[in-house]
Amino acid sequence: MEDMKLIADHLVYEYNKGTNQTVRALDDVNFVIRTGEFIGLIGHTGSGKSTLVQHLNALLKPDSGTIYYDGADVFEKGYDRKALRGKVGLVFQYPEHQLFEETVFKEVCYGPINMGLDTKEVEMTAYAAIKRVGLPDECIDQSPFDLSGGQKRRVAIASVLAMKPEILVLDEPTAGLDPKGRDELLSMIVELREKEGITVVLVSHSMEDVAEYVERIIVMDKGKILYDDVPKAVFSHAEELEAIGLAAPQVTYILKDLKAAGFDVDTTGITLAEAKETILQALTWKH
Amino acid sequence: MGIIHINKVKYEYIRRDEENNVEGITTAVDGVSLAVEPGEFIAILGHNGSGKSTLAKHLNAILCPSEGSVVVDGMDTQDEDHLLQIRQTAGMVFQNPDNQIIGQIVEEDVGFGPENMGVPTKEIWERVEESLKAVGMYEYRSYSPNKLSGGQKQRVSIASVIAMHPKCIILDEPTAMLDPMGRKEVIRAVRALNDVEKITMILITHYMEEVIYADRVFVMDKGKVAMSGTPKEIFSRVSELRDLRLDVPQVTELAYELKCAGLPLPDGILTREELTEALQKVRKMRDRREQE
Amino acid sequence: MLRDITIGQYYSADSVLHRMDPRTKLLGTMIYLVSLFLFDSAPVYALAAVFLGVVIMLSKVPFSYMVKGLKSILFLLLFTVFMNMLFVKGEVIWSFWKLQVTREGLRKSGFMAARLILLILGSNLMTLTTTPTRLTNAMESVMKPLKLIKVPVHEIAMMMSIALRFIPILLDETDKIMKAQLARGADFESGNLIRKAKSMVPVLVPLFISAFRRANDLAMAMEARCYHGGKGRTQMKPLKYAGRDFAAYAVLLLYLAGVIVIGKFL
Structure with a gap:
């Protein structure tokens, strides 16, 4: 039990209850998040993944089932759900749309102040968070609205990091960023995890990103968990993934093409580096 | 005869601080010239802030150049008398699917343009039907837009533009806010309209996979055209693209990496088929070498 | 949270009421609302309730869905009922300290509640069965005479229609922003009124920016x-009365006559 940081136990959640348009967004969802994991959550739009992440910090209350955090039922009466939201930091899609303060610094202080820290602590954690997301010092007193799109997003992420979460959940953090901005943001997340051991749940539409970075993938479809496994195992189900509007990473398809063309390649490769290696091996190309 | 002529266009705007004092001048578009032929599929690439969207807004007279000129189908965009005609000739689809649908129901939104143009009621219905069918959204004609997916909403927006019978459609990052499925839907619709209806398409995007079908690609940086050519030519220049904060499709990247590792592959491989074919050639070469 | 508000939302279904000309529904609703204020008599309210009941059944909107719409005015309803109950003078039937409940007060509050409920249900039914575009079309058409005194009728109708289109989007957005701030430890519930109002700033600022x-x-x-205003604009769906609209007007007149007869003579 000591390592089961968060347990989702038989979660069921419905929208539009009592009308002719009831949607079962979560249908008996079970899983465990352990400390230090890097999990990718994938599923097409409407598969229930956004509903699921809102359960992880108790923003939504399941119709049945519950979440245990550090062994305690978070939907029990008297449980401090505000404190939970500090421990399970949730960064929404397009988080820059939630900014409201006059300066970047004040913006980042909002979370820690809500957590009830004293002024000195608030300022220290806020400053540390701004540095952790790689924003330059001169930003601190600027209005967040004067920053570029990518920088605004960093401010929003810093404002969640400033609450010192143990689990960081990011819903599509790279949506709308250009390729460079996307790469920079993802490396920042990897660094956070490596340096500070934060547990990360990454919701993503990009199979290539998920294949490159995470250790475990949870696939959602119609409110249910379809797969929960290491990336290689999940992406070996390319056809099943396509049937629910997802896909394997592009390189996996390339390797399959090559195999069909008679190359002796390992088709379980899911990253660029793996593909490169197995192709070079299959060709036994000598320089 | 080109359909769009962009002639040394410069667009500047004045930045002001809170007290409305001039802080400086930003040049968003800096001396861009390009011409588009009827029926072409043009892609304009660039990172956020490269000036590509500002340029796009010049093409149907939402913005007017500070210097230079834009001529759409023989009409100068600065000529107020032709404003409506220009907007009819060059339709525009925007980025945010929620913020460009005006009607409460899909078919009413598609009818909005023709209504403004004063098209008779009966013909509006014909245009709405044909436009929705062209993007495969006819069965959703009586839906509320709020009930549609992002990709479907963008297809409705494309239909709404088609209903005005434009010669050219400018798509300003139509897929930036969509999931991969929605992105595919929209690009498929755009390609079909270009192929079948021969509507000129100008697609602005930063997704590399979307531009491989274009006839010509322009890469923008700091308000200028930094690179131009066919997709193959553009994607042969991997390291230059990276310097411009851009990427290449994963297939191209893999081919590039393999080439760096010493395989004799051609530049600018864009599809899986091309890569397989190229690698088969390499294998033959290897076999021949081993025999020798 | 905000998804529960059903007032003003269109309920998609295929019924006589949905197909009816919006002008008929607009005028019909007005006649119905007026009929509720003509008489303070139980039989009239009974007739009004039955009439509305039948119309709701024709509309194919489920009763439970309609009742849900009442939830948002529950507070207002209870408040009016209590005020009437306590402050109307007359024959005292129950008293406590300085508060007195009178027979007349009870009667009055009962009527008040009935009137309010029917009023809300009736006008709600119109918005549930009419798309906002059709409704604004109807308003534009009904208000057309005002153009003579330089009222910008088309522009008003267009503004209303856009506002209505964006209400669900902005409600969704409010929900999203509230959740995002909750995720940052915001607290919208505890504290006094001033603190509560203050806690809304992080929601309102992003909401306005987004709007x-x-x-x-x-x-x-x-x-x-x-788009260049109403000039030279044609309509995709010009309004046209059909047989069912004339039938509806006939039924409405009969209903109104019934109300007057019952109110005057019973």
Whole structure:
């Protein structure tokens, strides 16, 4: 039990209850998040993944089932759900749309102040968070609205990091960023995890990103968990993934093409580096 | 005869601080010239802030150049008398699917343009039907837009533009806010309209996979055209693209990496088929070498 | 949270009421609302309730869905009932300290509640069965005479229609922003009124920014599609009365006559 940081136990959640348009967004969802994991959550739009992440910090209350955090039922009466939201930091899609303060610094202080820290602590954690997301010092007193799109997003992420979460959940953090901005943001997340051991749940539409970075993938479809496994195992189900509007990473398809063309390649490769290696091996190309 | 002529266009705007004092001048578009032929599929690439969207807004007279000129189908965009005609000739689809649908129901939104143009009621219905069918959204004609997916909403927006019978459609990052499925839907619709209806398409995007079908690609940086050519030519220049904060499709990247590792592959491989074919050639070469 | 508000939302179904000309529904609703204020008599309210009941059944909107719409005015309803109950003078039937409940008060509050409920249900039914566009079309058409005194009828109708289109989007957005701030430890529930009002700032600022951004985008999209006011504009769905509308007017007149007869003579 000591390592089961968060347990989702038989979660069921419905929208539009009592009308002719009831949607079962979560249908008996079970899983465990352990400390230090890097999990990718994938599923097409409407598969229930956004509903699921809102359960992880108790923003939504399941119709049945519950979440245990550090062994305690978070939907029990008297449980401090505000404190939970500090421990399970949730960064929404397009988080820059939630900014409201006059300066970047004040913006980042909002979370820690809500957590009830004293002024000195608030300022220290806020400053540390701004540095952790790689924003330059001169930003601190600027209005967040004067920053570029990518920088605004960093401010929003810093404002969640400033609450010192143990689990960081990011819903599509790279949506709308250009390729460079996307790469920079993802490396920042990897660094956070490596340096500070934060547990990360990454919701993503990009199979290539998920294949490159995470250790475990949870696939959602119609409110249910379809797969929960290491990336290689999940992406070996390319056809099943396509049937629910997802896909394997592009390189996996390339390797399959090559195999069909008679190359002796390992088709379980899911990253660029793996593909490169197995192709070079299959060709036994000598320089 | 080109359909769009962009002639040394410069667009500047004045930045002001809170007290409305001039802080400086930003040049968003800096001396861009390009011409588009009827029926072409043009892609304009660039990172956020490269000036590509500002340029796009010049093409149907939402913005007017500070210097230079834009001529759409023989009409100068600065000529107020032709404003409506220009907007009819060059339709525009925007980025945010929620913020460009005006009607409460899909078919009413598609009818909005023709209504403004004063098209008779009966013909509006014909245009709405044909436009929705062209993007495969006819069965959703009586839906509320709020009930549609992002990709479907963008297809409705494309239909709404088609209903005005434009010669050219400018798509300003139509897929930036969509999931991969929605992105595919929209690009498929755009390609079909270009192929079948021969509507000129100008697609602005930063997704590399979307531009491989274009006839010509322009890469923008700091308000200028930094690179131009066919997709193959553009994607042969991997390291230059990276310097411009851009990427290449994963297939191209893999081919590039393999080439760096010493395989004799051609530049600018864009599809899986091309890569397989190229690698088969390499294998033959290897076999021949081993025999020798 | 905000998804529960059903007032003003269109309920998609295929019924006589949905197909009816919006002008009929608009005028019909007005006649119905007036009929509720003509008489204070139990039989009239009974007739009004039965009439509305039948119309709701024709509309194919489920009763439970309609009742859900009442939830949002529950507070207002209880408040009016209590005020009437306590402050109308007359024959005292129950008293406590300085508060007195009178027979007349009870009667009055009962009528008040009935009137309010029927009023809300009746007008709600109109918005549930009419798309906002059709409704604004109807208003534009009904208000047309005002053009003579330089009222910008088309522009008002267009503004209303856009506002209505964006209500669900902005409600969704409010929900999203509230959740995002909750995720940052915000607390919208505890504290006194001033603290509560203060805690809404982090919601209202982003909401306004977003609304302006949307307005700007929408204006651009409308311009790009040749919108230039009402001049020279044709209509895709011009309003046209059909047989069912004349039938509806006949039924409405009969109903009104019934109300007057019952109110006067019973």
